[in-house]
Structures are given as structure tokens and as C-alpha cells.
Amino acid sequence: MKNIYTFGRRPGTRNFTVKDLQELKTTGQRLTMCNPANEVEIRACVDAGIDTLTVWDRDLDMARELAPTHFMGSAMGWGQFITHDEILRHAMGQMEAGADMYFTNRSLPVVEMLAREGIPVQVHMGLVPTFSHWRGGLKAYGRTAEEATELYRMFKRYEDAGAFACEIECVAEDTLNLLNSKTSIVTISLGSGNAGDVIFLFMADICGESGDTPPKHAHVFRDLGRLHKQMYQERVEALKEFQTEVTARNFPYGPQSVSMHDGEMAKLQEALDKL
Secondary structure (H helix, E strand, O other), X not given: OEEEEOOOOOEEXXXXXXXXXXXXXXXXXXXXXXXXXXXXXXXXXXXXXXXEEEEEHHHHHHHHHHOOOOEEEEEOOXXXXXXXXHHHHHHHHHHHOOOOEEEOOOOHHHHHHHHHOOOOEEEEEEOOHHHOOOOOOOOOEOOOHHHHHHHHHHHHHHHHHOOOEEEEEOEOHHHHHHHHOOOOOXXXXXXXXXXXXXXXXOHHHHOOOOOOOOOOOOOOOOOHHHXXXXXXXXXXXXXXXXXXXXXXXXXXXXHHOOOOOOOHHHHHHHHHHOO
């Protein structure tokens, strides 16, 4: 654990610092990242020993309380804020609230603006779902020399803008392996094979909650989807039984009801008769 001051000027500790992540390229250490979205998922990540977390802004306070020492990124949606002032205000607020880096897939000037204020900025390359129209749909990237060269150029543009880390989504593994050694940016691999400095996978994919057709890059380590279906059916059956028993005037049953004390009914009837 490293003693730090947070970006909100509060003393704290972290399992990894920005500098630690930057040094992954020389140490050869590989880290994990996941995106918990509620209390149960955050606690599970902590108990499982997941190295780093990324959360939406609405979950940051809860995540920081439950995982006080984890390196943790916070994110903005692409269209969540319009002006540069709005983005900067949100980013600085998230950093003051306990985030260790800030994700955006907005333009290079936005990245440069945030980095200029000392914010560790995470960007996004490869398959960026928001911009899949420009790529002809959802498909892997960097499978040709031309695409790999363009990725390299984007690495350099982001480096010049001050980006600290980049989620590399669905890029050819051999491409990322090569380019990772040619950039100072911390690479966060999602669906890019056994490459990158940090390996990221969505909670839903890890736990088998992505539905019947999970994305190609997702590996189901446990089938919680099956359990959810079983739980849903059990829930429906329980509700049906409740409906049936109430309709038949059987429920509430005796143990769920309250009765008057012995002798009190006779007293009540006597009192009512006098009214």
C-alpha cells in the first residue's frame, strides 16, 4: 500500500498509484480491472482481489467507501456533458470525490484540457462502440498493417495531448503487443488478447450475465445467468402461490396473524353492546 494525498487533498492509501501503473511496462506486472455497479459487485471485487476498478460517476462515493484503497477510475458518458467547462467541472469534482483517473472518449482538445490540470486521463481506442458507424459496425480493429499504423498514430496523438491510459478494445493481440512497447500510455486491454498492461473485462461477461449471446471476447467464468433465470422462475411461482392463496381466502395464515388476548373479545362485545 502507498500513502498518498487524494486529488481532494485528503490523506489516503492506494494499492497502486499512477506512477505504479506507468511502471508496469518495465516491471512486467499484469493487473486486472473490472466495472462493478452496485454494492454486491463492489464487495465481490474487493474480496476476489481484483486490482483496479472503473465505475460510473453515480457509483463513485459508494465504491470509494467499500473499496477505500483500490485504484479507481471514474467515467463520463460521451454526450453527458457538452461544453469544455462542464466536462472540466465534472472531472475535477470526480477527482476530488476520490477518483484516481478520469475516462473520456471525447476529442483531443478535451484530453489536453484535462491533462493540463493534472488529471490522469483515460481514453479509448480500437472498437469504440459510440463511433462504430464510422467503422462500418462492431468489428475488431488493427488486423491490417494500415489499421495498426493508424492505431500507432493515435497513440502518439494521445501521448502529445497528455493521456495517461487507454482502453484498447477488440484490437488484434499481436498488434497491441507490438504497439504497447512503443507507447508510454498505460494500455487497458478489453478483448485484445493477452496483451496490454491491464486486462479489463466487464462484470456481466465474467459472471455470465450478458445474455445468451455474449460478445466474442467475453469468457464466462461462472454462469450467474442460469441462476438468475432460476431465481426469476422461483419468484414467479412464489407470486402465483401468493395470488392463489389470497384469492381462496387462505392467506394470511395463522402464524402471520395477530389475535386478541384471551377474554378481550368478550369485553369488546360487551362494550359494543352498550354503545
